[in-house]
Amino acid sequence: MLHTSRRRLRAALLAAASATLVAATLPSPEPLGIGDRLFPELGNPGYDVLQYDISLTYKGRNDKPLDAVTKIDAWSTRRLDRVNLDFTHGEVRSVMVNDTPADFAGAGEDLVIDPPGTIPEGSRMEITVTHTSDPRGPKSAGGWVRTGDGLVMANQADAAHRVFPSNDHPSDKAYFTFRVTAPRDITVVANGRRVARAWTDKQTSWVYRTSHPMATELAQVSLGRSAVVEREGPHGLPLRDVVPAADRDKLERWLKKTPDQMKWMEAKVGRYPFETYGVLVADAETGFELETQTLSLFERSVFTSGTFPEWYVDSIMVHELAHQWFGNSVSPRTWSDLWLNEGHASWYEALYAEEKAKKPLETRMREAYAHSDAWRAAGGPPAAPAAPAPGQKLSLFRPVVYDGSALVLYALRKEIGKAVFERLERRWVTEHRNATATTEDFTRLASAVAGRDLSAFFQAWLYGKKTPPMPGHPDWRSDAAGDSRAKAAGGVRGPMKSG
Numbered sequence: 001m002l003h004t005s006r007r008r009l010r011a012a013l014l015a016a017a018s019a020t021l022v023a024a025t026l027p028s029p030e031p032l033g034i035g036d037r038l039f040p041e042l043g044n045p046g047y048d049v050l051q052y053d054i055s056l057t058y059k060g061r062n063d064k065p066l067d068a069v070t071k072i073d074a075w076s077t078r079r080l081d082r083v084n085l086d087f088t089h090g091e092v093r094s095v096m097v098n099d100t101p102a103d104f105a106g107a108g109e110d111l112v113i114d115p116p117g118t119i120p121e122g123s124r125m126e127i128t129v130t131h132t133s134d135p136r137g138p139k140s141a142g143g144w145v146r147t148g149d150g151l152v153m154a155n156q157a158d159a160a161h162r163v164f165p166s167n168d169h170p171s172d173k174a175y176f177t178f179r180v181t182a183p184r185d186i187t188v189v190a191n192g193r194r195v196a197r198a199w200t201d202k203q204t205s206w207v208y209r210t211s212h213p214m215a216t217e218l219a220q221v222s223l224g225r226s227a228v229v230e231r232e233g234p235h236g237l238p239l240r241d242v243v244p245a246a247d248r249d250k251l252e253r254w255l256k257k258t259p260d261q262m263k264w265m266e267a268k269v270g271r272y273p274f275e276t277y278g279v280l281v282a283d284a285e286t287g288f289e290l291e292t293q294t295l296s297l298f299e300r301s302v303f304t305s306g307t308f309p310e311w312y313v314d315s316i317m318v319h320e321l322a323h324q325w326f327g328n329s330v331s332p333r334t335w336s337d338l339w340l341n342e343g344h345a346s347w348y349e350a351l352y353a354e355e356k357a358k359k360p361l362e363t364r365m366r367e368a369y370a371h372s373d374a375w376r377a378a379g380g381p382p383a384a385p386a387a388p389a390p391g392q393k394l395s396l397f398r399p400v401v402y403d404g405s406a407l408v409l410y411a412l413r414k415e416i417g418k419a420v421f422e423r424l425e426r427r428w429v430t431e432h433r434n435a436t437a438t439t440e441d442f443t444r445l446a447s448a449v450a451g452r453d454l455s456a457f458f459q460a461w462l463y464g465k466k467t468p469p470m471p472g473h474p475d476w477r478s479d480a481a482g483d484s485r486a487k488a489a490g491g492v493r494g495p496m497k498s499g
Contacts, residue, residue, distance in 0.1 A: 029105040030108075031084065031108030031109060031112075032044050032084045033045075034171070036169065036334050037335070038334075038385070038396065041108065041110075043086070043167055044083075044084040044085065044086065044110070044167050046080050046083070046084075047080065047083065048075045049072055050174055051073040051176070052070065052072055052073075052166065052176045052177070053072075053179070054069075054070050054176070054177070054179070055070075056068050056133060056221065058180065058182040058186065058188075060186065062144075063146070065090070065134040066133040067132060067133075068133040069128065070131065072085070072126070072128075072166070073126050074124070074125050074167075075122070075125075076120065079118060080115070082114055083113040084112050085113065085127070085129070085167065086109060086165070086166055086168035086169075087109070087110070087111040087164070087165035088106075088109040089134050089162040090131045090133055090134050090162075090163075091132045092106075092129060092165075093132075094130045095129050095130075097113065097115040097116065097125060098126055102114060102115050109161065111129070111165055127165075131165065133163050137162070140392070141159060142154055142155060142157075142158075142162060143155060143159040144162070145282065146284070147283045148224075149225045149226075150222070150223040150224030150226075151221070151222070152220065152222045153219055153220050154286060154290050154297060155217045155292075156218075156290060157335060157393055158217070164219075167216070168216045168217070170215035170216075170331045170333070170335075170436065171332075171333050171334065172216075173215050173331060173434075175212075176192065176209070177210075178192075179205065180206045180208075180221060180223070181204070182203060182206070182223055183203055183204075186223050187228060188208075188221065189206075189208070189221075189240070189280070190221045190222070190295075191210050191218070191220050191221075191294050192210035192275065192276070194207065194208050195208065210293070210294070211274070212273070212274055213434055215331050218291070218293040219292065220280065220292035220293070220294075220297065222242050222280055222282070222295070224244065224282075224283075226242050226245060227242075229241040229242075229252070231256070233272070233277065234262050234272065238275075239259065239278055240278040241278045241281070242281065243255070244281065247281065247300065250303075251281060251304075254279075254313070258278075258321070261352075262321065264355075265322060265325070269325055269426055270426050270429060270430060273329035273434070274324060275294065277294055277321070277324065278294070279298055279317070280296065280297045280298065282297060282299060285299060286299055287299075288397075289316060289319075291320045293324070293328045296321065296323070298317075311353055311357035311359065314352070314353075314356065315359075316349065319346065319348070319349035322344060322345045326340065326341055326345055327340070327342075327345065330428065330432040330436075331437070333436040333437060333438040334438065337437070339383055340405075340439065342397070342405055343401065343402070343406050344406075346406040347406040350364050350403075350406060365406070365407055365410045366476060368407045369470055369477075370478055371399070371478070371479070372400075372467040373478040375400040376404070376467065377465070378398065379398035379400040379401070380400065381400070381465065382400055382408055382461070382462050385398070408461045412446065412461075414470065414473075416446070416450040416454070420449060424450075428442065431445070439462065443455065443462075446458070
């Protein structure tokens with residue numbers, strides 16, 4: 001919960017508490033948002049975050065709050081009398097704005113800051129929040145995930161603000177620095193590259209920094225008794241995998257696949273966009289895998305349970321890897337643009353399975369087409385998904401945003417041809433690298449690359465309640481009522497992947 005500190009009275013009120021002066025004070029704190037159609041109270045207007053500097057102190061107990069300090073370097077985009085941050089599930093102890101103490105209060109899931117003076121439009125501001133970061137709470141809420149030997153983060157879709165104060169919306173990407181102090185027997189790994197490490201007899205301090213901007217939902221800090229396995233990827237790219245130390249040898253058969261998977265993705269869409277990559281294997285049952293930037297999160301059981309065939313696990317590894325281009329480097333401007341992330345990741349997952357394991361893409365797409373009307377009825381069309389169920393934010397990740405959206409890409413390739421489609425994919429990740437983009441950006445670029453207006457095609461495929469006829473396959477049919485096979489077709493991919 002937020003520990004609040006309220007300004008008792010401004011200096012003028014202390015001098016003379018007249019009715020006129022009382023009326024001139026600011027209204028009660030209230031939560032704000034940027035009006036995202038699916039998460040209307042997420043994000044905050046009036047500023048652009050440039051950098052987060054997050055310090056965490058972990059005392060070796062994953063059932064106790066961590067001490068934390070979050071510094072936010074931001075640029076105001078309008079005059080601000082107050083500054084709202086997204087933050088909940090932690091105790092706020094103090095706030096500074098530009099090195100001056102500021103009062104604050106909690107409102108909904110916002111931390112509302114009353115700076116000592118108005119922040120002019122177009123000015124830099126540094127906000128320092130001293131707080132706790134609490135790993136306790138239901139798994140379904142997101143944020144910290146307690147593992148068998150520590151903690152990892154799973155912040156998608158809107159749970160980063162359960163870990164640290166932030167502008168928690170993918171439209172406001174920023175650079176991150178993580179400074180983490182932990183007992184000597186705990187290994188800490190975070191997004192980006194390690195830039196410093198120092199230790200005493202009892203604890204070690206680690207510093208990680210990203211070289212590229214990142215959405216808050218993609219933040220990752222792993223604390224555990226872990227082994228860090230290093231190797232080299234394409235073009236000398238440094239790779240590091242983070243696994244439970246006891247499983248290091250057992251997992252090598254999977255970890256060593258990453259360099260070739262990266263070469264395969266680079267052949268499809270171009271150079272890997274970040275400074276490092278790796279697989280983070282957590283001793284936890286989350287029900288999903290997650291593309292946290294430069295360090296994709298996987299459940300240990302995916303690799304050790306023997307539940308899934310090898311080709312399928314390989315393709316899921318490629319799914320998360322593909323997200324580094326689609327979703328991480330090129331991030332969605334709004335959550336309604338989620339299909340651009342999941343549709344592309346599912347597309348390359350399926351394409352990899354076809355090329356490497358002889359699992360025909362057409363078979364998978366025909367099956368998806370058969371269930372597409374049922375998926376649209378249950379979850380909305382790909383680019384206008386229905387809001388998640390109350391209290392179940394992960395329900396946003398439905399089959400329609402996975403194979404239902406990959407089906408759109410299959411139809412597009414049929415419509416414009418393979419060569420044009422592949423040029424589009426490369427241009428998309430190149431032109432929007434390190435930025436955010438919308439569905440309209442994609443459809444506009446597709447028309448430009450194809451050399452013809454594709455607006456009618458996309459209107460039908462992305463926003464239609466019914467699935468349009470498949471180019472080249474007039475015999476394909478979709479069952480609007482759906483059946484048990486529709487649930488099965490989406491079920492194994494949905495729960496395996498939440499973001």
